[in-house]
Amino acid sequence: MNAVPPALATFGWSEALAVAFQPHADAGHQPGRVVVEERGVVHVATADGETVATLAGRLRHEADLDPEVRLPAVGDWVAVAGHPADGPVVHAVLPRASAIVRRAPSDHARPTQVLAANVDVAFLVMSLNRDFNLRRLERYLAVAWESGATPVVLLSKADLVDDLDGMRLAAEATAPGTEVVAVSAVSGEGLDAVRRHLGPGRTVVFLGSSGVGKSSLVNALAGEPLLVTAAIREDDARGRHTTTRRQLVRLGDGICIDTPGLRELALVDGDGLAETFDDLEAVARTCRFGDCRHDGEPGCAVRAAIGEGRLSAERLAAYRKLEREARRTELAANPVARKAARRKWSAMIKNVERSMDLKYGRTDLPLDPW
Numbered sequence: 001m002n003a004v005p006p007a008l009a010t011f012g013w014s015e016a017l018a019v020a021f022q023p024h025a026d027a028g029h030q031p032g033r034v035v036v037e038e039r040g041v042v043h044v045a046t047a048d049g050e051t052v053a054t055l056a057g058r059l060r061h062e063a064d065l066d067p068e069v070r071l072p073a074v075g076d077w078v079a080v081a082g083h084p085a086d087g088p089v090v091h092a093v094l095p096r097a098s099a100i101v102r103r104a105p106s107d108h109a110r111p112t113q114v115l116a117a118n119v120d121v122a123f124l125v126m127s128l129n130r131d132f133n134l135r136r137l138e139r140y141l142a143v144a145w146e147s148g149a150t151p152v153v154l155l156s157k158a159d160l161v162d163d164l165d166g167m168r169l170a171a172e173a174t175a176p177g178t179e180v181v182a183v184s185a186v187s188g189e190g191l192d193a194v195r196r197h198l199g200p201g202r203t204v205v206f207l208g209s210s211g212v213g214k215s216s217l218v219n220a221l222a223g224e225p226l227l228v229t230a231a232i233r234e235d236d237a238r239g240r241h242t243t244t245r246r247q248l249v250r251l252g253d254g255i256c257i258d259t260p261g262l263r264e265l266a267l268v269d270g271d272g273l274a275e276t277f278d279d280l281e282a283v284a285r286t287c288r289f290g291d292c293r294h295d296g297e298p299g300c301a302v303r304a305a306i307g308e309g310r311l312s313a314e315r316l317a318a319y320r321k322l323e324r325e326a327r328r329t330e331l332a333a334n335p336v337a338r339k340a341a342r343r344k345w346s347a348m349i350k351n352v353e354r355s356m357d358l359k360y361g362r363t364d365l366p367l368d369p370w
């Protein structure tokens, strides 16, 4: 096995990736990591340095036909080859170890959008001013748990608040089992705890609303102004969408991805909800009925916990809302789920017809369970 080229190693290339890449190497392609992705054009870091590449026509065509085909996102490992006329071309995207995926905004051609690929830690940044919103935090956690990366909650601008402990406790209760760190790019508080997640070959991503201080944190960690930052609006404390593209930069001896402030973060599926609502799920397992909807059924442990103040009614409502949303997206985006729902629906219709028959005449037809 060839030694890992140092230029690629600083971007996280490993021998394991080299094994996965072998078929592409055999085809004469070179490995690279996507460091910027903007409307079909990607910037790729290779062993020879950074280059701007376009997508191979075949890859684009396959992606048009099949939404499951991977198109390069920031953080992806790709196979690149030089083309005499078009310059460097991306031919394939390697399988992802993890991916932060949201439902694509409505103007998007594909149903889902990858915000960052191959990340080890997702820093969910929420500032301790008017941005502080526990329901939004649950949404971010659900997306992060679903991604395969480990979420860490960063409560930013800690230098601005008096009631830090109260807000930290609220965030910890909303993110059970997840590390919560209060940080400040101004005072340096919490930066060491953040640094512990950085390291050779490790990739972290910063996610959060505009103006919460994601780019400022990267700069504070780097000790130099790597990224542009700008003041938030005075009247409503909202950010100005200063960062406009997803970008991967080296940070210390690790790698980080800075992202533009998210206006929306809709779930792609419900896979991250069990971890996000671990406390609620644990209580729900002790409800008398396995399929309890916590809607007044006898022996409902969730209702009892809410009555005793051990669980908040808002958290249950938030869980349900995200669950409904995830189901809707799954149906819209996933043909298999859509088909399953359709089958269930036709089974139900059949049952209705049969019970009508039972009631109004024919009595020989048993009901299917559905």
Ligand SMILES: Nc1nc2c(ncn2[C@@H]2O[C@H](COP(=O)(O)OP(=O)(O)OP(=O)(O)O)[C@@H](O)[C@H]2O)c(=O)[nH]1
Pocket: 156, 157, 158, 159, 160, 183, 184, 185, 186, 187, 208, 209, 210, 211, 212, 213, 214, 215, 216, 217, 228, 229, 230, 231, 232, 239, 240, 241, 242, 243, 244, 259, 260, 261, 262
């Ligand atoms: N007091 C205080 N201000 C901060 C802190 N971190 C960032 N800010 C300020 O908050 C504003 C927004 O910071 P950015 O780093 O640009 O925010 P961002 O999250 O990258 O915003 P987008 O790129 O728009 O998504 C700037 O004026 C920063 O100086 C902090 O820890 N304390």
Ligand SMILES: [Mg+2]
Pocket: 214, 215, 216, 228, 229, 242, 243, 258, 259, 260, 261
């Ligand atoms: Mg920014």
Ligand SMILES: [Zn+2]
Pocket: 284, 287, 288, 292, 293, 294, 295, 297, 299, 300, 301, 302, 303
């Ligand atoms: Zn129940």
